[in-house]
Amino acid sequence: MRHSLMIAGLLCATTAAAQDKPVLTVYTYDSFVSEWGPGPQVEAAFEAECGCDLNFVASGDGAALLARVLLEGDSTEADIVLGLDTNLTAKAAESGLFAEHPALDVNWSLPVDWADPIFVPYDWGQFAFVYDKTKTETVPTDFEALAASDLTIVIEDPRSSTPGLGLLYWVKQAYGERAPEVWAGLADNVVTVTPGWSEAYGLFLEGEADMVLSYTTSPAYHLIAESDDTKAAAPFTEGHYLQVEVAAKLAGTDQGALADRFLAFMTSDAFQSIIPETNWMYPAVTPAAGLPKGFETLIRPEKSLLYSATEAAAIRDAALAEWQTALSR
Amino acid sequence: MADRAQPLSRGLGAGAGIAATLILALTLGTLGAVIHRAGGFGSLGPADWAALRFTVTQAALSAALSLLLAIPVARALARRRFPGRGVLITLLGAPFILPVIVAVMGILAIFGRAGLLNDALAALGAERVSIYGLSGVVLAHVFLNLPLAVRLLLQGWRGIPAERFRLAAALGFSSTDISRHLERPMLRALGPGIFVTIFLICLTSFAVALTLGGGPKATTVELAIYQAFRFDFDLGRAAQLASLQLALCAAATLAAARLTLPAGFGAGLDRALARPDAATLPLKLQDAAAISVASLFLLAPLAAVILAGLPRLATLPAPVWEAALRSLLVALASTLLALLLALPLALAIARTKGRLLETIGMLPLATSALVIGTGLFLLLRGLASPAALALPVTAAVNAVMALPFCLRALIPAARDLETDYGRLAESLGLSGAARLRHLTLPRLRQPLGFAAGLTAALSMGDLGVIALFADAERATLPLQLYRLMGAYRMADAAGAAVLLLALSLALFWILDRGGRADAQA
């Protein structure tokens, strides 16, 4: 044990720094801080202007992130929590741990009106079924066509992943009472249900299914990073369910001013221009330079679906039960 | 007179006590922390009971199949000598130490809808078959656990002294006779323990059961725990489900202990093994078939993983290599700690008659990673920042999680050691450090090497609690692999998987080899 502590000591020696600068602690999900996520660039950009030390603390995914903050409660060291989405904000707000943000003069480029006093959006995406253009010729235009087709899909479990939950709400909002019927129709198209996005997307790329539940922006990664234009997202006439990722300031922060400054920075070009090619989502505020080349090839569904945080929380259990019953047959 | 109870020496008692305490702290302690925070238990619904039924069913099927299929393979490997046998045995162990997601991808490359098997079937004009569902879950669990069963059984065969086979040969025993008089008692001694070990591993299955289960029918208790923690933030329900898992673990371990009969082969003089009984053609064919089929089943998915990742291995980004180094250090620290804990525990278990210590030793298997992570988080939060603790905590948790496997390997050998040489050592006053150095370590060298290799490899590939604690600078290789996948970089992730596989296997091979490099003149 002492041995491993020593090793850990050696490993963190490079990061430990006794600085006098104020430290802003931002809790976020793991993929945000990875080498390939927005974290490193965001940290550099904010530290260049704030005269502070931006300290990212990562834990799992968005749900794990909220779970951690709830576990820590009032004693949390977080000043900002970044990475919740609209499925989680009701629970977060209910905890009373979060504070309202200062007035922001921002021209949101979100597909919905945004006026939340606590949570500030930083990016958004629309869920969509992604397919390979060279393999799938007849592309369904709605859930019923998908259910009627022979196409196979792999989806994420709503009990363990955000996209899975998004799909649950997508079908529910598009079909209401008829949602169980739609799920029953989809049951024979579903190859399997994975715990998270990574597994589902991996299975799709391995050819295990014709389509995968992902985002309309997914094809942009393949096009821009791999010069591969074979992936596309299928536009559905019911509209596409929206995921808005948000951040908020903790009520108990001792860096209130700095936290406010970070939230404002988050809506600036410096932050927003990092998002498209690291998080592969749409920026909440389109940067002055516009979106990276390649994004113009993506489908831009006209209609976006989104339950308010309170609605989402209210219907979740019933929708989940419908889903579970329909797919368990 | 082998059943006489012996008092434990003070050093041994203290060592076993510390090990047991650490295990209890990490299993029941973390669970207690969660229960304390939740303010009590939650309530379980019909869905939870359905999940429990599915979990137990798939775990029992997976364990039974793994054990049954392992018998012919281990027997064939035990009685045959051929070039490359050692390497094959190491390679056959690989699936057990793979990170789950990598193993699943490998399985699907062969057995999936777009896998080789289905392509072959399609080429022959046959229907494609889907493995998703209970069959897929069991297939994957057998793929992951057959290697463990084979290795543990192989230890069992090695544990039958060559003198007994020599006697059998002298008496003109056929293979059937040998099976009845030598192999069945060995299986009776080891089988229940191996079954329960695999049963418990599968009990806490999460990603495999879900990914290959095909839908919510295949809901496991671990998923229900995950859901309770993450999506409902219902700590009480999570704690109750986790308690249920631990209760199942204790019951299964005790049941196995009742079914276990000591083989009582006595000691041999470590002579080399010759098996004239197996020299007949049908048996040669049977063994060749067992080895070939198992190799194909276990190695084809591995080959798929390697082929997919090899092209990217050289160009992996620097953070992956840094994470690999970090994982290596964590693995070595875990291994050292695991051996320091496992040895006194195994010796104490071998010398005492009660089942308490043995049951405690199995608890980590049935402990939900989420409960350990959350509980530790609650317990340690006040002491230091979770990120600073990430690596030491990961090393400690990995060590404790590997303990049940170490004990599986060590306990039978420690029991034999007691039975065969306990009295002689006592009559000569061999105790303390001298006993450790001149009797325990040399006699337990093989299982110790195996346990060390297994711990190192498991620790290498384990995502475990690091995901809850680590920050960007302290990612381990498996975490980095998941990060690559999460960032769409599936090809790099495949490369990282090959690196992980190579490092895990190398660690296992070196340490296991160290245990087998024979001191014999």
Next chain:
Amino acid sequence: MLRLDTLVITQDDFRLTADFSVAAGARVAVIGPSGAGKSTLLSVIAGFYPAASGRVLWNGADITRQPPARRPLSILFQDQNLFPHLTVAENVGLGLRPDLRLSPAERAAVTRALERTGLAGLEARRPARLSGGQQSRVALARALLRARPLMLLDEPFAALGPALKAEMLDLVAEIAAETGATVLMVSHDPDDARRFAPETIVVAGGIAHPPRPTAALLDSPPPALAAYLGK
């Protein structure tokens, strides 16, 4: 002098009593039907099995509760007298120092003991590469080196041929004479008893009888022994 003072040994429904003394320097055979408790009696004397009641005394000192290694005795088992992973020299050296940190003088003593038992030059061998007789000699060399005043032999030579066994018994007798040790030897073979042991303890019918002159005992055995001897 070894004294068994109203010793009672029980094991499940088995019960054996012993109440007698063995003179210092005596060589005593222990014979009796299979299962009568000969090995168990030795185990109790050696400290591997607790007596239900009564005491074991050596020269008046109560050793009933002492751990095996602290008792003034060496024991040779039926088998497993050697550690297969240790060399001959190490197996013998254990008799002097269990931690094997032998001084040059102790090493020399090991060599002498091996020479004395006809094992010169075999120091580096492991037991698997010795003959049965040689393995017995290694165990005897260790007993010689330990020079404890009491030697317990639990049929260690049962697996050897008659000539070899006789040779071993002679060696034991020589060693016992050199060290002045008292020897208790379990045996199945009345000839061994005659040859080796002036006195014999009969274990039969739940009683370990006091030692009696071997020749007289074997010539006109009591009924229990007669049945065993087939007379």
